[in-house]
Amino acid sequence: MTPTVAVDLGKTGCRAVLWSGDGPAQAVREVPGAPGLAADNGVAAARAAVRAAVLPLLEGESSYRLAAVCVGAAGAAAAPEAARELAGQLLDDLPADEVAVTSDAVTAHAGALGGRTGVVLAIGTGSVAIGIGDDGSYARVDGWGPWLGDEGSGAWIGAAGLRAALHAHDGRGPDTALLAAAVARFGDPDRLPSALGRDGNPARTAAAFAPDVARAAAAGDAAASAIVRAAADALGEAVLTAARRIGGGDALPVTITGGLTGLGEPLLGPLRATLTGSPYALDLRAPLGDPLDGARLLALDASAPHEPHVARVRRTTPDPTVPTPPVTPPAVA
Numbered sequence: 001m002t003p004t005v006a007v008d009l010g011k012t013g014c015r016a017v018l019w020s021g022d023g024p025a026q027a028v029r030e031v032p033g034a035p036g037l038a039a040d041n042g043v044a045a046a047r048a049a050v051r052a053a054v055l056p057l058l059e060g061e062s063s064y065r066l067a068a069v070c071v072g073a074a075g076a077a078a079a080p081e082a083a084r085e086l087a088g089q090l091l092d093d094l095p096a097d098e099v100a101v102t103s104d105a106v107t108a109h110a111g112a113l114g115g116r117t118g119v120v121l122a123i124g125t126g127s128v129a130i131g132i133g134d135d136g137s138y139a140r141v142d143g144w145g146p147w148l149g150d151e152g153s154g155a156w157i158g159a160a161g162l163r164a165a166l167h168a169h170d171g172r173g174p175d176t177a178l179l180a181a182a183v184a185r186f187g188d189p190d191r192l193p194s195a196l197g198r199d200g201n202p203a204r205t206a207a208a209f210a211p212d213v214a215r216a217a218a219a220g221d222a223a224a225s226a227i228v229r230a231a232a233d234a235l236g237e238a239v240l241t242a243a244r245r246i247g248g249g250d251a252l253p254v255t256i257t258g259g260l261t262g263l264g265e266p267l268l269g270p271l272r273a274t275l276t277g278s279p280y281a282l283d284l285r286a287p288l289g290d291p292l293d294g295a296r297l298l299a300l301d302a303s304a305p306h307e308p309h310v311a312r313v314r315r316t317t318p319d320p321t322v323p324t325p326p327v328t329p330p331a332v333a
Contacts, residue, residue: 072107111294
């Protein structure tokens with residue numbers, strides 16, 4: 001099989017893997033992510049992150065040719081023109097016959113359900129529910145970014161936890177373990193606004209606090225527990241809305257994927273309760289694969305039901321020379 005590269009480009013991290021045959025993939029290479037394709041300078045930041053992740057995989061292979069590269073990028077659903085622009089730029093950068101760019105939620109859906117129909121809730125720094133029905137119907141619920149949506153996401157939980165900590169710091173809210181946790185992670189609360197923006201990606205920085213909120217909730221902190229329950233409610237509503245919009249018969253497949261699942265039962269317990277208690281017949285199942293598996297599937301198969309949401313650009317000129325990879329990943333603006 002001709003080698004293929006799959007990329008999962010999120011707001012926190014960018015992962016890339018090279019498959020050179022039918023066997024297992026090579027080790028995953030990870031670098032910092034990008035703010036999202038819909039953000040200011042989003043295409044340039046995404047391009048830098050993808051190059052930093054992919055080029056070292058090709059190092060020393062000056063004549064290497066890739067059948068395809070597929071990138072699942074945060075923000076692509078809200079900025080399809082930026083997705084196509086990124087695909088064209090990466091085709092200039094990489095020795096590939098074809099580059100496909102789609103939403104990271106779409107690659108998460110394809111990986112979690114093996115390219116089949118159903119609803120996938122992708123939760124990480126951001127959050128989005130994607131539903132694809134047997135009749136080709138498509139529903140995207142939330143995924144509007146940290147300032148307009150992404151309710152229940154890592155950034156949402158982290159920001160809510162930091163607000164609760166600052167309320168306690170001000171004396172206008174109840175005491176909470178989140179204040180001590182915020183101080184331990186970020187330092188002086190009076191400097192928290194500048195700390196959030198220090199790396200140019202406030203959503204990613206806020207999301208780093210989500211595990212602290214989950215730990216405080218598990219320990220019984222009232223403020224943290226309320227935040228995590230509200231997150232579970234918001235995420236459950238997104239899944240149920242997507243299920244309603246695509247319709248379908250009995251036992252609609254539903255799965256949950258993404259880094260935020262690592263918060264465990266404080267979040268997943270109430271989320272499962274919301275879904276199993278819904279009026280819809282939902283078949284909750286473990287994901288078959290991750291977004292990298294989905295990106296590989298979509299790289300090789302343009303007939304999947306996800307194809308209308310993929311920007312695909314094919315080479316019409318000779319392959320470029322593999323560029324020299326950067327010594328260190330470039331900073332993401």
